[in-house]
Amino acid sequence: MNMSLGCDLSLLEELTSNANQIQNDVLTKILKANANTEYLHRFLEGSSDKDLFKKNVPVVSYEDVKPYIDRVANGEPSDILSGKPITSFVRSSGTSSGNRKIFPGNKNYEDIVLGRDLNSLVMSKHFDGYKEGKMMKFTFTQPLSKTPCGLPLASATSMFMKSKYYRSPGTRSTSPEEIIQCTDTKQVIYCQLLCGLVLRDEVVSVGSLFASVLVQVIHFLENYWKELASNIRSGHLSEWITDLSCRDAVSAILGEPNPELADLIENECGQKSWQGIVSRLWPKTKCVEAIVTGMMAQYIPALEFYSNNLPLVSSIYASSEAFFGINVNPLSKPQDVSYTFLPNMSYFEFIHVDADGEDTSEIVDLVDVKLGGYYEPLVTNYSGLYRYRMGDVLQVTGFYNKTPQFRFVRRKNTVLCVYLEPTTEEDILKALARATVVLESSDLILTGFTCYGDISTVPGHYVFYVELKAKVNESTNALLLDDKVLVEYCCVIEESLSNFYRSLRIKDGPIGALEVRIVKEGTFDSLMEYYVTRGASITQYKTPMCINSDEALKVLEDKVLARFFSDKSPPI
Structure with missing residues (x-):
């Protein structure tokens, strides 16, 4: 064939x-x-x-x-x-x-190229104008390291993108090749966002490989939109972008000062709510492309909120x-x-x-x-x-x-267990999905979570680290936590876990009350940075469903704002 x-x-x-x-x-x-x-x-x-x-x-x-x-x-x-x-x-x-x-x-x-080509054809079949518009896809490469014998070592994505088989997206991408090949993550995100904003009227697809990365990019935009708008207003790139290839490529797209676009960005990003910010800044976007299956399912509510329920495509x-x-x-x-x-x-x-x-x-x-x-x-x-x-x-x-x-x-091997109960990744995701209703009742959205089995206590118990965001930004910029709501959140998670778990969560039983620790906004950005500084590829990064690293737990513990426990045993 x-x-x-x-x-x-x-x-x-x-x-x-x-x-x-x-x-x-x-x-x-x-x-x-x-x-x-x-x-x-x-x-x-x-x-x-x-x-x-x-x-x-x-x-x-x-x-x-x-x-x-x-x-x-x-x-x-x-x-x-x-x-x-x-x-x-x-x-x-x-x-x-x-x-x-x-x-x-x-x-x-060759087969990877073929798979991606077929996927692009499928997307074009289902989304009118997909082939003609531009894609704002947040893509990253790692520097190559070497094995002891001298052979190159990097993530699969980085290795492919540095091979002769990688075809630059060229005119289909809002990001020039020079940005994609840069290995400084902060500069890459900033430059990709800036190019995407300048070319906003041509963007038909916004995405990244994993949903977690796209949520991190939106958080980055929340922190840098004023500076991005300032660059567009002046027609001059921030001096901290020091990669010369990036500077040249971005400056060519940035062009002349554009105060009208800067005003629009400031108006949209300065509103109290960021609901639909993706479709507001990139109005011709037809879909959000990112893997949202498996452990990435936790980011679905956040992406739906930010995109005004554009189709989420796991390609x-x-x-x-x-x-x-x-x-x-x-x-x-x-x-x-x-x-x-x-x-x-x-x-x-x-x-x-x-x-x-x-x-x-x-x-x-x-x-x-x-x-x-x-x-x-x-x-x-x-x-x-x-x-x-x-x-x-x-x-x-x-x-x-x-x-x-x-x-x-x-x-298969991602489970929580503090006694004899095998709690699977699927169990955890289903429980969190059911508990989302409690958060929505208080206009909160989940933007990151992980968990671990704490056996330092007797009895052992489950601990969920949860990062939340208010759908409407308060003027104080402080997250308002309602004790009653968060205790109920703990209870609903427990009620949604397996029969086996619930049978062991009886009074004086071998499993203690489930705990939710609310962490500061940006905590899961810090967790990602922790793994990336230890060699993980940002393109392939997936927030761990369950934490088994003492160092990673310390990153989370340093950011804890409040702790809540379920106040009743779940029904059996």
């Missing part, structure tokens, strides 16, 4: 209609290239037979393959893992699993390990988003997960998953991962031609 970089939607039909054959071809290609690697030869003895692969090659987690990856990173030959030379390593953010990982790469970016499902699929129904509600897997990306298998979230012994191919079933994907890719457990739990929601569509349910 011709997987040329120029494509149209007929290719999506072809891929999804021939999923089984394409998957078999992908596995054959991977095995022929890699069967004689040290890792695979132990199990296959040079064979590329699919049945032998399934029978002999073990299902593995990161800790199983880390010694092999480390050996290559330290200078041993690539053929330990890959038949093709390993030319780089990509680093995961570590914010969802709690552990940063590195994975081998061999510049196999792609991808990770450091593989590109999985795209959302072919971009107008679907965030809670209904499903991703159609692209069978040419990697070889995919699935471990069936039962109703309690436990593995069964059943492993099936992509085309053999069952409607409604829950599965954990396994990835076999072109660069040295074989039957690798992703740690995600997905549910099959339907089929597009012969290819399944999956809803992201949760990370």
Whole structure:
């Protein structure tokens, strides 16, 4: 099959209609290239037979393959893992699993380009004028570091954007290439916002990879809109923008003084409420593009508030390990988003997960998953991962031609537990979604949260760090907290957790009252900065659902404004 970089939607039909054959071809290609690697030869003895692969090659987690990856990173030959030379390593953010990982790469970016091209075509089909307008997408790159053997190491996004396969958005983007390639986060956000404001009448899409980053950008705008307006009024860029490439590129867009635009920005941003600020500043925007599934669901109320309920589009499902699929129904509600897997990306298998979230012994191919079933994907890719457990739990929601569509349910290993109760990511998100009603009754919106199980107390209890924002800015700029409302918020969260949790939260039981700690506005910006300064990519950053770092907890503790506890045991 011709997987040329120029494509149209007929290719999506072809891929999804021939999923089984394409998957078999992908596995054959991977095995022929890699069967004689040290890792695979132990199990296959040079064979590329699919049945032998399934029978002999073990299902593995990161800790199983880390010694092999480390050996290559330290200078041993690539053929330990890959038949093709390993030319780089990509680093995961570590914010969802709690552990940063590195994975081998061999510049196999053609399929990623194809996936993004197909996604762009799908978006153009559903949004009139999408292809003609500009995208204000907040994109960031990290500086490259090196492994001990000298190979480049960075996030998958940064590595791709520094490769020959990355095609600059050019006239489609409000941000010149010089800004996108700058590695100073503060300068990049400021310059991207400034260019986006100058080109506001051409913007049809506002977005970032993850919803969390877009919310952080809006917070940044709240702090810098006066300075941005001043730059536009004078036609002169702030002196603290010291990256010369950024200065030249932004100055060319900034142009002559524009007092009318400066007045408009000051008028819109100076209002008491920032409701709909995105659609007010960028009036032709048709959608907000950012991943809002999984742990990003917490940011849906904030983005809906800031955008006047523009469609929130979760476009792609991808990770450091593989590109999985795209959302072919971009107008679907965030809670209904499903991703159609692209069978040419990697070889995919699935471990069936039962109703309690436990593995069964059943492993099936992509085309053999069952409607409604829950599965954990396994990835076999072109660069040295074989039957690798992703740690995600997905549910099959339907089929597009012969290819399944999956809803992201949760990370498998992200749980809270202070006694025997396994509280999942899905449990937490559902509880917070139900408790949102309590906040809305007081015109508050949730702009960030994380949690942890505090076992320093007896009994242990759940602690939620919550950042709130008033829908209407008070003149005092201080958040007014109603004790009764916040106690009720604690109670509703508890009432919405699992039966098992509630059965253990009885009086004098083994789990104590749930606690909510309200933190200062900007706390989750500080948390992001903490992880970014330790090497996480801002593009890939996801606020951890559960905190397991003492240093990160200290960042939060230093910002606590008030503490509230549920005042009654939840009904069983």
